Amino acid sequence: MVVQRQIHLGAVPYGTGGPGSHTLWLDPEIPVDASVDIDWYAGVAALAERGKFDLLFIVDSQFITPYSPPHYLNRLEPLTLLSALAGRTERIGLVGTATTSFNSPFNLVRRFGSLDLISRGRAGWNVVTTGDAGTAGNYGLDDHYDYDTRYGRAQEYVELARALWDSYEDDAFVRDRETGVFLDRAKQHVLDHEGQYFKVRGPLNLVRSAQGHPVVFQAGDSDQGRDLGASVGEGIFTHAPDIPAGQAFYDDIKGRARDRFGRNPDHLVIMPGIKVVVGDTDEEAREIEAFNNDRDHTFAAALAEFGRPFGWHDFTQYDLDAPFPAETLELGRRSFYTQAKAITDRAVDNGWTLRQTVEATRYFRKSEFVGSATTVADKLVEWWEARACDGFNIGVDHPSNFQRVVDEVIPILQERGVYRADYDATTLRGHLGLPVPVNRHTAARAGAGVPV
Template identity: 85%
Template sequence: MGSPRQTHQRQTQQRQMHLGAVPYGTGGPGSHTLWLDPEIPGDASVDVDWFVEMAQLAERGLFDLVFIVDSQFITPYSPPHYLNRLEPLTLLSALATQTSRIGLVGTATTSFNSPFNLVRRLGSLDLISHGRAGWNVVTTGDAGTAGNYGLDEHFDYDTRYGRAQEYVELARALWDSYEDDAFVRDRESGVFFDRSKQHVLDHEGTYFKVRGPLNLQRSPQGHPVVFQAGDSDQGRDLGASVGEGIFTHAPDIPSGQAFYDDIKTRAQRRFGRNPDHLVIMPGIKVVLGDTDEEAREIEATDNERDHTFTAALEEFGRPFGWHDFTRYDLDAPFPAEALRYGERSFYTRAKEITERAQASGWTLRQAVEATRQFRKSPFVGTASTVADALVEWWQARACDGFNIGIDHPANFRRVVDELVPALQERGAFRTDYDSTTLRGHLGLPVPANRYAAAAATAG
């Protein structure tokens, strides 16, 4: 059997590129000084009007979704956007009332949320938005978050991913508490709902015990779309088993193809899933200019301005559980013993940094410089140049679409006004919304209610 990329190559003409927009407000990792842009309000990260403006701009560009990232642990060294930002599901509920078609995806952790409460909030967002909600499932890499929830230490990797697996399965069962025709609401007969179509879950698993039912009906798309982002082996298995959208990063086409093949092969062979029911969207930086040369100059200027050495040093410790590297001698050998602080944090990334530093014989200064090393994005140039690059990645099955970071507002307006039309001219992107739900945008099926399906099979 060939790889999913090879198996489905013939379907290229039936595919549609997917686009997500990721607003970072006053500036996330690698862009500590983004807030100095006069077009960005100093309080953008807590300004709902700012987010409404960005979401409506993305919707005008026919984007599939807007994605709100999140974490719940900060230090004085955290990026400006992390220091002071709105809770994702609250924010997305507000955006739902100011938009009509674009998908609304928020990050919520399975490590520090009670399942019934979070499932209800996500289901509420899905109903408020008429079926446009998505959930980015995370296990929380910032180990310090445990202290905010009364724990002495963060869960280990196996526990984090075991909880996440059970959590998603539990969530989907709760969202099926009512069959789609349970609410009769017949004034003539006085029957409000059919009691036979309300289902008690009585879940008792390894990590959670929840009786149910959820006091909420299903939305037009059945369940919120489940997204996942994780590059460890456990993370890839979680994405392949339960993810419908996969957020990732890829430096080039071969890396993207390798990840694409791995995730879709795992989904198909290990978990018996249709690989077309996973949409893979790497996060990218797009910079547009009137010429390719001008765009590259803008990219270089933004990189130097938005990612200083001081900021890079201060945020360097995040994969290592926010270990404070500012107290080390910058010109001494890289302190490899610090890897232990990352064991319950973003360990895959911390291990990669440590091994590279040791193999290269780097000092701490050199390791930090490597993280801020100017890496040219493949997606810089005129709208035509960038459109060609995006289509090349998409046609090569390095991805199914892209998450475009919203940094400087003037640049994102050019994405909507110039890049989107260029993609439409190439037949790669929609010219209008043809669905009202996020599942519809992404080409994903509406999940059947498990109880109705079981009854139909038994009948």
């Protein structure tokens, strides 16, 4: 049976305001403690679920400075939050960020497996290697891992995680009260993993969920990050300024998956993050966009957060009208280096001062997804039909705006037949059209001709 391709949507709540929206919390519709308010998150999740979104995505980091965005300064830990939301939602997928650089594999794999069972197969893991270099200091390290080490660890970590999730074959627990047999011990498997970075015996003391494993997402844009996503990612979070850039990324990742790693490229769902603004008319929406950008991201806020890609270097100490200090690029070597280099190259090529460089990050590039509900729907379909993506992660900023996305844009997509009218699956894999992974031990037994 051929499954009709449909647009996938994720909702990304930023509470009191993330990067680029330092003063979002001034909106009276947002509780001033939204980032630690479970009722606020539950309200966002319920609205997204009413809009039949595939998933709710919780981003995370574990290092802050006084200049960090308000949402970063005080927010709930993703897996704890998502476990709470599992009991207050029914269908929407629940995806959280967790780092492979600063988590013990067995512990993190067990926590995600638990979320997957609690939610009955709706869990997803956004695999990150941590770009905030200062995080190392919170885990007893003097320096953050270099790029090659970070991505080498991540590759082994995900493979290890999947092996642990396969510790029990799906019918391992007999639970037969008449015979007194609880477990078929032949279907519990010790791992005995000893790799370059990790040593874990196993087995994991947790059965698989209805979707087999949590869905693995990845969001790196460096060459190593793209290889990691192409090799292990099932969902890819990214950013693209326009359709040609989206198509280039789409073709690159899916080509790597197919050609380098022998994967079915249809088993990777690519979802760029976008900003949507809905108005009664296109002109009104543009006015709202400009007003919100100026209100949510002042120059002072932009300067304060400017140092994040450079290892949170403090740029407030420099003369704003002197040439951009290009030597600071080296400070981003173990942080968000790809982003830091792009900023530095642009500043040097244009001969900008520090002030001009910061302004360039603050002056918003007009989003393509701004206008009336019809205009926004048209643009979403245009990107999707052009294979610039398989869907979108929509940032949840001003509540009234996200309400309009659900109430006005979603019905248009549904009428056009490119978006589900209702959920037709109960798991995140089902929403995304991804196959349930066969337990490796069951597959091996079948391959050897052993009854399963």
